Amino acid sequence: MNQTQTQRRRLLTAAIAAPASFGLLSPWAHAQTWPSRAVSLIVGFPPGGIADLTTRLVANHLTRALGQPVPVDNRAGAAGNIAGQAVASSAPDGYTLLSAPASLLAINPHLHRMTFDPFTDLVPVAATGRVFVYLMVRANLGVQNVQDLLAMLRARPGQLTFGSAGNGTSSHIAGEKFTSQANVTARHIPYRGAAPALTALIGGEIDFLFDSGPGLQAAQAGRVQLLAVGSRTRVPALPDLPTLHESGLTDFDVDTVFGIYARSGTPAAIVARLSTEIGRIMQSTEVREGLVAIGAGTALEGSPQELAARVRNDSERFGRIIRERNIRPD
Structure with a gap:
């Protein structure tokens, strides 16, 4: 093997080895310069x-x-x-x-x-x-708290309705968890989004809804009634609002x-x-x-x-x- 061939072989070996070497070093080197x-x-x-x-x-x-x-x-x-x-x-x-x-x-x-x-x-x-999820009912439903709502649901099985932002959405799952854990039945009405569901609650088309916050203004204006928050701890901004856990649904958290x-x-x-x-x-x-x-x-x-x-x-x-x-x- 002449000198030229030897040099070419060394260069080829180095070229093959280089990616492996860079592969070992690149994560560390990249992390040191990130973000560029x-x-x-x-x-x-x-x-x-x-x-x-x-x-x-x-x-x-x-x-x-x-x-x-x-x-x-x-x-x-x-x-x-x-x-x-x-x-x-x-x-x-x-x-x-x-x-x-x-x-x-x-x-x-x-x-x-x-x-x-x-x-x-x-x-x-x-x-x-x-993001907290709130249990709200239509303003004229005639309940004052979660216990009242549960009593109504038990007295009228399958007659009350709850809305959601659509089948399989978080609000739908929250409603199903609520009725399941409380051992009551209600009819699910899916809407195409959270806003239409809230509008339906305000208009009295449905009886209750789990809302992620947009409905708080409507509650403050008396257009819907706020009953509880669906978490284990109270909302700092609403310290007087009970949790569903406190209302009898142990460890309820959505x-x-x-x-x-x-x-x-x-x-x-x-x-x-x-x-x-x-x-x-x-x-x-x-x-x-x-x-x-x-x-x-x-x-x-x-x-x-x-x-x-x-x-x-x-x-x-x-x-x-x-x-x-x-x-x-x-």
């Missing part, structure tokens, strides 16, 4: 709703914390699955994140044919907020946790940085007040592990109700 450009935050709902407004509030503060733009990308449709698929199929480099309610992971797999596995294709980064997720395989150092920064953001008075102002409940803090545990617990609880009540999506 904009970080996209995808949300699976249209602009103007609680999911979108919560995401934008976090994105504005995350832009300051990271020193790079964090634009919000609305990809609505398929109950959030379109957005989830976009992140699940993205590069695991920390530049494409998902902002989503726990329902995307905890409810959708029980109802929809998924094109990705949210528990293996996504990794939890941080919780961002908890509130929604919002969180940030990354593509699985994202370097641990990037996930840790994001978790720390978002945790600081959620502790700020400005963000906490902002969440209350947009009706998004309260800020949450917690590790990725705590968020993952909450989502898995929700998946087990809601999955059981979906199976028992034979819930199907529209």
